Amino acid sequence: MPTYSDVCAAARQIGDRAVLTPVLESPLLNEKLGGRLLVKAECLQRAGAFKFRGAYNRISRLSADELKAGVVAFSSGNHAQGVALAAQMLGTPAVIVMPKDAPAMKIDNTRAYGAEIVLYDRASENREEIGKHLAVERGAILVPSYDDPHIIAGQGTVGLELAAQVKDIGAQMDAVIAPCGGGGLISGMALALSQDCPGVEIYAAEPQGFDDTARSLAAGERCSIEPGAQSFCDALLLPTPGELTFSINRVLLKGGLVVSDLDAARAMAAAFRYLKIVVEPGGAVALAAVLSGAFDARGKTVAVVCSGGNVDGDVFAQALSNGDGLA
Amino acid sequence: MPTYSDVCAAARQIGDRAVLTPVLESPLLNEKLGGRLLVKAECLQRAGAFKFRGAYNRISRLSADELKAGVVAFSSGNHAQGVALAAQMLGTPAVIVMPKDAPAMKIDNTRAYGAEIVLYDRASENREEIGKHLAVERGAILVPSYDDPHIIAGQGTVGLELAAQVKDIGAQMDAVIAPCGGGGLISGMALALSQDCPGVEIYAAEPQGFDDTARSLAAGERCSIEPGAQSFCDALLLPTPGELTFSINRVLLKGGLVVSDLDAARAMAAAFRYLKIVVEPGGAVALAAVLSGAFDARGKTVAVVCSGGNVDGDVFAQALSNGDGLA
Numbered sequence: 001m002p003t004y005s006d007v008c009a010a011a012r013q014i015g016d017r018a019v020l021t022p023v024l025e026s027p028l029l030n031e032k033l034g035g036r037l038l039v040k041a042e043c044l045q046r047a048g049a050f051k052f053r054g055a056y057n058r059i060s061r062l063s064a065d066e067l068k069a070g071v072v073a074f075s076s077g078n079h080a081q082g083v084a085l086a087a088q089m090l091g092t093p094a095v096i097v098m099p100k101d102a103p104a105m106k107i108d109n110t111r112a113y114g115a116e117i118v119l120y121d122r123a124s125e126n127r128e129e130i131g132k133h134l135a136v137e138r139g140a141i142l143v144p145s146y147d148d149p150h151i152i153a154g155q156g157t158v159g160l161e162l163a164a165q166v167k168d169i170g171a172q173m174d175a176v177i178a179p180c181g182g183g184g185l186i187s188g189m190a191l192a193l194s195q196d197c198p199g200v201e202i203y204a205a206e207p208q209g210f211d212d213t214a215r216s217l218a219a220g221e222r223c224s225i226e227p228g229a230q231s232f233c234d235a236l237l238l239p240t241p242g243e244l245t246f247s248i249n250r251v252l253l254k255g256g257l258v259v260s261d262l263d264a265a266r267a268m269a270a271a272f273r274y275l276k277i278v279v280e281p282g283g284a285v286a287l288a289a290v291l292s293g294a295f296d297a298r299g300k301t302v303a304v305v306c307s308g309g310n311v312d313g314d315v316f317a318q319a320l321s322n323g324d325g326l327a
Numbered sequence: 328m329p330t331y332s333d334v335c336a337a338a339r340q341i342g343d344r345a346v347l348t349p350v351l352e353s354p355l356l357n358e359k360l361g362g363r364l365l366v367k368a369e370c371l372q373r374a375g376a377f378k379f380r381g382a383y384n385r386i387s388r389l390s391a392d393e394l395k396a397g398v399v400a401f402s403s404g405n406h407a408q409g410v411a412l413a414a415q416m417l418g419t420p421a422v423i424v425m426p427k428d429a430p431a432m433k434i435d436n437t438r439a440y441g442a443e444i445v446l447y448d449r450a451s452e453n454r455e456e457i458g459k460h461l462a463v464e465r466g467a468i469l470v471p472s473y474d475d476p477h478i479i480a481g482q483g484t485v486g487l488e489l490a491a492q493v494k495d496i497g498a499q500m501d502a503v504i505a506p507c508g509g510g511g512l513i514s515g516m517a518l519a520l521s522q523d524c525p526g527v528e529i530y531a532a533e534p535q536g537f538d539d540t541a542r543s544l545a546a547g548e549r550c551s552i553e554p555g556a557q558s559f560c561d562a563l564l565l566p567t568p569g570e571l572t573f574s575i576n577r578v579l580l581k582g583g584l585v586v587s588d589l590d591a592a593r594a595m596a597a598a599f600r601y602l603k604i605v606v607e608p609g610g611a612v613a614l615a616a617v618l619s620g621a622f623d624a625r626g627k628t629v630a631v632v633c634s635g636g637n638v639d640g641d642v643f644a645q646a647l648s649n650g651d652g653l654a
Contacts, residue, residue, distance in 0.1 A: 022348075024346075044602075048603050085354065112358075113355070276375050320641075
């Protein structure tokens with residue numbers, strides 16, 4: 001199981017290859033909330049999402065022989081781009097297994113980073129099997145999207161940075177919320193924050209219907225969602241928490257927060273209006289948890305991660321048309 | 328006339344009240360351009376544009392008596408918000424004269440920062456006269472939007488930061504381009520950059536029809552545009568360069584670059600897609616100058632300022648629908 005020192009080692013390993021993303025704040029949003037909201041803008045990360053951190057931390061540790069053989073990953077799009085870019089920077093070939101219905105931008109950008117794309121059908125095919133088969137066939141290394149110590153430690157560097165940045169501005173966080181699919185980001189951040197900000201409450205945010213981590217935290221064991229759920233938060237459509245990630249989250253997280261697709265769309269509109277950043281649906285769920293009131297920020301200082309910004313223009317325009325729902 | 332040391336003094340005066348905005352970069356954009364493009368994201372500045380810098384530098388130097396009497400400004404929207412926020416932070420009342428057809432977001436946010444708004448008709452009324460009249464009537468101080476030494480020095484801190492940030496990443500700039508309305512931003516930046524990056528070429532970017540600075544630089548004296556021009560770059564609709572700003576620009580600028588509204592819209596779409604930032608039409612013209620080829624970036628390192636992000640959702644959605652025009 002990864003520890004705080006693995007997160008620190010990941011920060012050294014990644015160095016300045018990742019962007020030190022800013023912590024943004026809007027006086028108008030703070031006034032509306034009656035609290036202080038700090039937004040860690042990981043949508044400004046290389047390849048448009050935090051995923052580059054874990055991917056670089058994992059791939060840069062491969063041996064020369066392994067790098068020669070290449071890497072394989074399966075992903076709905078952000079891990080895909082993170083792996084493709086890290087692989088390109090490290091000079092290793094990458095094959096990425098992506099769902100046919102992934103956002104066009106995610107598929108196009110992954111290809112543009114030089115990766116070979118293998119598309120599959122979400123309904124009838126199993127991406128893990130395709131990925132494993134490709135890895136065996138090519139002698140390549142499978143880079144998991146969350147359930148891996150180096151991936152978790154890499155994503156945890158978001159937490160290290162956040163703790164340092166918040167300290168720099170003289171603030172103290174009561175709570176931190178990050179989007180949660182498989183749980184790599186929030187578990188890595190929890191490793192960092194439980195050490196650097198003792199006592200801070202840490203929450204996973206999920207879309208309605210895919211609240212497996214919230215349910216699992218409440219139950220004390222890994223639970224799956226009901227099948228058949230749908231959400232436009234394409235980055236977070238996972239049915240069950242990761243084994244490794246949940247073993248960390250069940251100890252370090254305060255709980256899970258659940259938001260609707262409309263809440264997420266309104267958070268995208270608020271990020272557009274007040275913060276001037278582009279956030280994708282799944283990347284906006286932690287912000288949505290605060291703006292919708294699922295987390296009550298009154299009188300508190302709360303930090304949220306906007307974890308990705310890879311969204312097609314038509315989906316973004318549609319989200320803006322709902323308004324931000326803030327009086 | 329302000330000098331390099333005034334810009335340094337402005338940086339000290341503003342301190343951490345302004346956001347140290349990040350310099351962003353996209354490997355995919357670099358590949359398409361065959362050069363290196365660095366983007367100073369001033370849309371992430373407080374109140375969504377660089378204007379806060381100059382406003383804070385100016386207003387924070389007022390005496391206690393002057394602060395009590397308050398400030399007046401006229402502006403199409405970004406200076407309005409910058410003055411309103413700086414005034415709010417410094418506890419002084421602000422009255423802002425804005426055109427009736429300014430973007431709704433700019434009017435709403437200016438009001439939300441606590442300013443009193445006076446609307447005027449762009450076609451039939453003179454904003455300078457209204458502003459001066461209000462200042463006299465209330466004994467308040469007029470905060471000019473560009474032709475003022477403290478305003479220019481404040482905006483120049485964008486250049487100081489950019490020079491330091493680019494040095495930090497080990498890069499060397501061949502050229503710097505910033506949007507130009509009255510010329511406060513580019514003249515202030517030129518004061519900073521001509522000292523900190525000797526030899527760098529500095530350009531003003533303007534929308535077609537409002538290329539008064541480009542014409543004036545070519546002619547060696549202040550020229551006005553032909554009347555009747557239109558552009559959706561609402562922040563840059565000024566007919567003539569400022570006296571003070573042009574006296575700096577004519578010495579320190581290499582020239583002017585002119586882009587169409589479609590170029591600006593496509594640059595907004597590219598910023599959305601590759602950089603995940605929200606840029607308003609006028610804020611995108613420097614980026615547009617590079618992406619459209621008006622400035623040829625092949626084999627060069629060029630920095631552009633995306634100077635503001637205060638754009639209404641429907642205008643932004645419309646801009647995205649054009650695509651980014653990049654193959």
